[in-house]
Amino acid sequence: MQPERLVEVLRELVQIPSVNPGFPGGHGEDGVAAYVKKFLHHLGLDSFYQPVEQGRSNVIGVLPGADVSRRLLLEAHMDTVQVEGMTIPPFAGEVHGGRLYGRGACDTKASLAAMLVALETLKKAGLTPPISVCLAAVVDEEVHYRGVSAFAESVAGESARYVGAIVGEPTGLDIITAHKGCVRFYIDVHGKAGHSSNPALADNAVERACMVISELQAIEREDYPGLEHRLVGPPTHCISMIQGGVAPNTVPELCRLTLDRRTVPGEEPLEVFENMKLRLHTLAEREPGLQLSVPEPFIIDFALDTPEEMPFVQSLLAAAREHRSGAGLLGAAYGSDASKLARVGIPAVVFGPGNIAQAHTEDEWVELAEVEQACRVLIDFSMKPILKGA
Known part of the structure; x- marks a missing residue:
């Protein structure tokens, strides 16, 4: 994995405005959706738009594994909150002192960038993961959760094939197994x-x-x-x-x-x-x-409570600790897309780079070293044999 490539992808994502239409000046997510679709196309991966509402679509792509009947899900939202009151250029993606600044840099385009580059690294290295890796870039997390709800509904009948879902949010590389x-x-x-x-x-x-x-x-x-x-x-x-x-x-x-x-x-x-x-x-x-x-x-919205003892959770924790020794299993007061996936039978956790305290702030930023660590965790974890049951 090339760290400079990760910075490039994250900067390009931040430079595409994707303010949720529910906020003042909302642009919608179509620009980021087009970027993700093109990214997956250039990797030669099967991908498609999943319409959610007029002008707003999720993007779904799959890296085939040795066992194509089972999947690991990587999910991240494409929308951000408003930019009013920001003290930095919201869409510049400027880098200073090892941090990348801009709206969505922390919440949660850093997670999306880590997921995209993880897939790119595996594909370009010719590595075949044990099971397929599915990426879902979704709309509307910041307001009504319509994006993940549409995705969850579409896979509810086949949720048994998903061994688990990693939902990208700023957790500081800890793993959130329960939230409100x-x-x-x-x-x-x-x-x-x-x-x-x-x-x-x-x-x-x-x-x-x-x-x-x-x-x-x-x-x-x-x-x-x-x-x-x-x-x-x-x-x-x-x-x-x-x-x-x-x-x-x-x-x-x-x-x-x-x-x-x-x-x-x-x-x-x-x-x-x-x-x-x-x-x-x-x-x-x-x-x-x-x-x-x-x-x-x-x-x-629903609370999340994924059993900590699940092999899926413990395997991800082991992968995280290979890159951040202090990584742990925690709870959170906020909500996320993970609970909607859990409601249809997909074990879900929340994991990603960044600190939740930086989300939605006037000078939003993320530590690039942490984004790199997150990407490496996803690469390593994708190559591990993963079990679903407790």
């Missing part, structure tokens, strides 16, 4: 509008919402500690947005709270939502004048 899921929904508190000069004749929805906030704090104190997971900790929630009022001199008739509830392995997002909805309606019944509604969630 989420359910996000609105809580609408209703009041009665009126002139602010005589608020007693109205019903202030913002003030009523304080009761809801107090109840949410009680849930956090009373319920979450008993649900703590060994690797990811307890559930959490965050009131991430509050919207209410129309003018400085009008008593607000509506206050909307946006809640981001993080689930732990063993919790089902919709069950969590229904329980919280019931708790809030019970609050409204015992608090005179409190009126609220809780619409259906606008985003749900």
Whole structure:
């Protein structure tokens, strides 16, 4: 593997804007998708576009192994978050002090570059891995997970042929076997509008919402500690947005709270939502004048809990430790594409170069030495006999 080639590929990926359309200035992933498709074509690998929605497609490619009936999946997303507020040129891919800077450099084009160059290295060296290696470059990880969901649905009937999936995200070369899921929904508190000069004749929805906030704090104190997971900790929630009022001199008739509830392995997002909805309606019944509604969630995602003892996991850990002695098996508070693959029966872990603390930042960067290490881990692991069962 040539380190300078890895830098070249990562720089070219960063230089292609792929901001998710769900964010301001979103370009979509079509430019990166075309790059990946061309890359695989030049290697002589079978590849195809998998349409997800208008103008957005996953790219799937396969390096055949000695046993073509079994596959290792390498998956990474192509989209990034917005670039507003960045203090560096977001799409320059500049290198300084052993780091490559730019939007997506860390999250997660470094992982995608490592996967592409790993395939290129194996192909050009004439090496045939024991099983086929499938690359899935997917869209929409940063918003709705539509890309991995489409891929997972398409392989659900043949998931048994996949011994495991490595999902690229910045983990510092540790292996994430468990992470949280989420359910996000609105809580609408209703009041009665009126002139602010005589608020007693109205019903202030913002003030009523304080009761809801107090109840949410009680849930956090009373319920979450008993649900703590060994690797990811307890559930959490965050009131991430509050919207209410129309003018400085009008008593607000509506206050909307946006809640981001993080689930732990063993919790089902919709069950969590229904329980919280019931708790809030019970609050409204015992608090005179409190009126609220809780619409259906606008985003749900699942937690991940892949058994650490699986040969697939232990074999990857051994490969990682050959290049970073301190690599370990950890949990994470964030979510990833891995849980959607696990839901259809593909054992999945999260692994890649970079630090999650650098993701989405104003000067996003990744250590090039770590990208190189990740690529070497993928090359070595792809050449190992891999078992699926525990």
